[in-house]
Amino acid sequence: MIMHTLKSFLATVVFLALAFSGSSQDKDSLTISTIFGNALSDNTAFHNLEYLCKKIGGRLCGSPQSMQAVKWSETVLKNMGADTVYKQELKVRHWERGEKEIATVRSKTKGSHDLHVCAIGGSIGTGEKGITANVVEVKDFEELAKLGIKEIEGKIVFFDHPADPTYYYTFNAYGGVAKFRVFGAVQAARFGALAVIVRSATLSHDDYPHTGVMHYADTVKQIPAVAVSTNDADNLDQWLKSDPGLSLYLRTTCKELPEVTSYNVIGEIRGTEKPDEIIAFGGHLDSWDIGEGAHDDGIGVVQTMEVLRLFKALGIKPKHTIRVVVFMDEEMAQRGAARYAESAKPPEAGKTKHIAAIETDRGGFTPTGFSIDASPEQVKKIREWKSLLIPYGLYSLEKGGSGVDIRDLKPLGIPLIALVTDSQRYFDYQHAANDTFDKVNEREMQLGSASIAALVWLIDKYGL
Ligand SMILES: [Zn+2]
Secondary structure, rough: HHHHHHHHHHHHHHHHHHHOOOHHHHHHHHHHHHHHHHHHHHHHHHHHHHHHHHOOOOOOOOOOHHHHHHHHHHHHHHOOOOOOEEEEEEEHHHHHHHEEEEEEEEOOOOOOEEEEEOOOOOOOOOOOOOEEEEEEEEHHHHHHHHHHHHHHOEEEEEEEOOOOOOOOOOOHHHHHHOOOOOOOOOHHOOOOEEEEEEEOOOOOOOOOOOEEEOOOOOOOOOOEEEEEHHHHHHHHHHHHOOOOOEEEEEEOOOEEEEEEEEEEEEEEEEOEEEEEEEEEEEEEOOOOOOOOOHHHHHHHHHHHHHHHHHHHHHHHHHOEEEEEEEEEOOOOHHHHHHHHHOOOOOOOOOOEEEEEEEEEOOOOOOEEEEEEOOHHHHHHHHHHOOHHHHHOOOEEEEEEOOOOOHHHHHHOOOOOOEEEEEEEEEEEEOOOOOOOOHHOOOHHHHHHHHHHHHHHHHHHHOOO
């Protein structure tokens, strides 16, 4: 007990000594430790995520849930004490999944099996009766082209390209296979395919199919596209080896409805010295419909809202205006990103200019640093803060890509930054039904919130 009292007395002495006589580096590290301390001991952000995931749930752009989420965002930002909360209007696509998708393998030797599938976002449906056809398995677009119209016409093409597990950073593995989901239908339709079934873009072996966006081309016939779980992709591969004549029945009822009005939501604390200079940070509010959009990207939304709460709670008055941007429609067509970029340039921007934009959309896992898309001088400046950030695991401050919601700001010369997290588990959940609140660790998520708040605070103090 005495020891404890002595310890806390000494801690107070050290705190006061640093606060009143320490170097600016010491004072900075003290402020940053206060930011992390508050974030790790407050559960507002976690409760916000719980509400977004459990009370609102999956919220694809154009859906009633996405509109509920817009209203919720406005309320949360107002309650946090933002000086200004407003919306930016935009039009979004409105695609609906329809009834539960059916995919049944029928084989004379292997029997009948239902596969775990989901329609890929933006796909047309098969029609009420569904489609029955033989299946041609291909590894990639090269193999598809080699087989050509003779082998492909009238069949369902099965793209079975596993994500490469040898990459350390899993986004690279995803980057290597997402193209089959996005462009598989167009490529297969060129050779007369009736539909495509695509192995899910994930490294995990389970029964969850992963959706995501796909694109059609104006000049190519539209055909339905579904994603299949990795376990069932392995099964289908085996069944085809022993019975190449098996057939697949597919039924999906998804459809595209007329576009609807939606919004980005913005909340600000006005700068005390340079209110026209903005530090923006955000995540995207929309999510795929089959999960709760927890890691992708409810996390990003609540983490960036949390930055405002932290500034308020700690009585930090920023010199520049700090702005949370809750982006709409990252998943389908990035209209929110385009709308925001429009507002950041003349004439809409008026006298305001951005000094930095930060995005968080890589899941609520332990942060490892920031990826910086900026000039060498700006990268160098951020790297000078390394000793302040390393105690919180932020060891990687490298030049690299930022994120889908802020990349449209690049032509304006704005430094772009992304929060980087440990990527090992992200694609276990991304775009799947298991991207749910219970998969989120509160501490890991809050380390991310505090990381962004600390970076915003440093940029506000020293500029970029
Ligand atoms: Zn996302």
